[in-house]
Ligand code: CP
């Protein structure tokens with residue numbers, strides 16, 4: 413059966429663990445210099461409506477390392493968004509490529525791509541979700557803490573895409589998560605209900621200090637997401653008091669999906685501190701996505 417990843421809870425908790433295990437095995441094999449190339453002659457189509465450093469490079473590099481090839485389809489390269497319906501793009505691409513990955517604004521467009529694609533579809537970020545980031549985050553936490561049990565994470569910042577997928581992933585693996593957002597930027601109730609369905613939904617607060625009190629990890633994301641640039645001043649004002657400083661971090665680990673906007677959600681000192689494990693997160697995008705692609709190919 414063709415499997416898609418619109419969000420983390422498209423996997424069962426057992427499947428999520430298998431994907432993380434595949435990723436860890438592939439990472440170890442690569443480090444030992446004997447990675448497999450199961451994607452010989454296969455192509456990944458990568459649609460980007462928004463910019464990307466990590467997602468684009470990790471998917472393209474990952475596909476090369478797996479013996480395949482990736483095609484970058486930017487906003488000016490294909491007809492998506494300028495006349496051709498999403499469903500037609502999905503059907504045409506499915507006749508050429510073996511996997512489709514897309515970074516889009518509207519999550520409904522990702523759902524439509526997945527509905528009409530006859531090959532696996534992977535969400536590379538929408539306004540509502542970023543499941544590939546969560547896979548890398550969970551791999552990183554597992555590496556640093558040896559597992560998920562008793563690990564306490566505090567999310568401090570916006571409750572949008574990265575946070576929402578992390579909420580689902582955390583519930584699925586049993587992380588102890590507290591989410592602190594400003595009022596009006598909470599995790600969607602629908603996502604909290606889905607987290608409840610797969611595990612335990614996080615505790616929520618509007619107080620960053622309270623959220624980090626018992627935490628082992630502080631995790632944040634930009635205050636001004638891609639597509640919200642015209643709301644910069646308004647959002648920076650609404651997020652006052654949520655900046656992740658070295659004082660707030662204390663001796664906890666710092667996670668950030670990156671890119672970091674130093675001076676906004678996080679200070680330069682925080683990102684540069686020894687507590688930051690952000691580069692491990694970034695590297696693990698590569699390994700987690702290779703694990704996902706291999707696992708998806710095994711389901712067909
Ligand atoms: N974290 C992440 O998705 O980074 P990019 O926007 O660089 O892809």
Ligand code: NVA
Nearest residue numbers: 574633637638669670
């Ligand atoms: N919330 C951020 C995540 C970037 C990876 C954004 O949507 O821009």
